[in-house]
Amino acid sequence: MKLKNKTAIITGSSQGIGRGIAERFAQEGANVVVNYIGNMEMANEVVQNAQNIGANAIAVQGDVSKVADIENLFANAISSFGQVDILINNAGVERHAPFWEVTEKDYDFVMNVNTKGTFFCAQAMAKHLIETKRRGKIVNISSVHEDLPFPNFTAYCVSKGGIKMLTRNLAVELGQYGINVNNIAPGAIETPINKNLLNNPNKLNYLLGQIPLKRLGQPEDVAGLAVFLSSDEADYVTGSTFFVDGGLTWFYEEQ
Numbered sequence: 001m002k003l004k005n006k007t008a009i010i011t012g013s014s015q016g017i018g019r020g021i022a023e024r025f026a027q028e029g030a031n032v033v034v035n036y037i038g039n040m041e042m043a044n045e046v047v048q049n050a051q052n053i054g055a056n057a058i059a060v061q062g063d064v065s066k067v068a069d070i071e072n073l074f075a076n077a078i079s080s081f082g083q084v085d086i087l088i089n090n091a092g093v094e095r096h097a098p099f100w101e102v103t104e105k106d107y108d109f110v111m112n113v114n115t116k117g118t119f120f121c122a123q124a125m126a127k128h129l130i131e132t133k134r135r136g137k138i139v140n141i142s143s144v145h146e147d148l149p150f151p152n153f154t155a156y157c158v159s160k161g162g163i164k165m166l167t168r169n170l171a172v173e174l175g176q177y178g179i180n181v182n183n184i185a186p187g188a189i190e191t192p193i194n195k196n197l198l199n200n201p202n203k204l205n206y207l208l209g210q211i212p213l214k215r216l217g218q219p220e221d222v223a224g225l226a227v228f229l230s231s232d233e234a235d236y237v238t239g240s241t242f243f244v245d246g247g248l249t250w251f252y253e254e255q
């Protein structure tokens with residue numbers, strides 16, 4: 001068990017990649033804090049699954065785009081488990097629109113959840129670790145789109161590019177406190193965020209043609225790397241982005 005006696009907050013973990021990470025962390029012996037924004041039933045299911053295999057787990061409702069909710073999330077985690085050792089900034093959203101049609105509302109929505117949420121969750125984690133004089137790990141679930149352009153998802157790309165710089169900055173600024181900060185950049189993972197793609201066989205086949213490993217990723221593919229980056233084995237790893245994309249980012253082919 002690689003995370004025994006560690007407490008981990010995983011934002012947006014009632015489904016998708018976050019859920020995969022929460023359930024894997026429970027298998028690795030972590031106390032798991034399942035943050036969710038709306039679906040309490042699914043969050044409770046993740047908690048139940050963790051408890052069924054002997055892990056401690058709680059669900060905490062909260063919108064990561066609101067600093068007051070983030071404070072409440074950390075307060076709940078600390079009152080249940082005494083401390084937080086690992087933060088996985090997973091919550092994320094996207095909106096599809098050509099650049100010239102992006103509304104202020106959609107821009108704010110994407111930036112507030114993805115970038116502001118990641119920023120202030122990381123700040124709450126840093127304050128907690130510095131105050132309690134303990135080391136810790138922050139892992140941000142970014143995207144291949146922190147580097148790779150994605151037409152019609154400009155706000156999403158900007159939000160993930162921001163997370164790339166946030167990670168580099170924090171790695172440098174927080175290193176002196178023993179806080180490691182890294183990004184995981186998933187490619188195309190089979191989760192509800194991709195439901196339009198998954199329901200469109202033509203689009204899906206075209207995409208699969210551009211993935212050297214010839215399949216979509218699964219939440220478990222991301223969870224394995226999240227375990228490593230959150231474990232003592234990654235004590236000298238900070239400030240980097242790790243791609244979990246089946247080779248998608250570097251795909252190039254000529255007919």
Ligand SMILES: NC(=O)c1ccc[n+]([C@@H]2O[C@H](COP(=O)([O-])OP(=O)(O)OC[C@H]3O[C@@H](n4cnc5c(N)ncnc54)[C@H](O)[C@@H]3O)[C@@H](O)[C@H]2O)c1
Nearest residue numbers: 012016017037063064090091092143186188189191192193
């Ligand atoms: N699936 C992919 O192909 C893929 C690729 C690259 C990056 N990602 C990133 O992975 C992360 C997880 O996405 P997913 O694929 O599991 O999609 P998902 O839609 O299944 O999961 C996103 C989760 O975030 C939660 N969430 C949204 N807004 C929130 C808020 N304000 N506060 C708290 N929680 C909130 C949702 O309720 C949901 O549980 C996201 O950051 C996403 O950008 C996903």
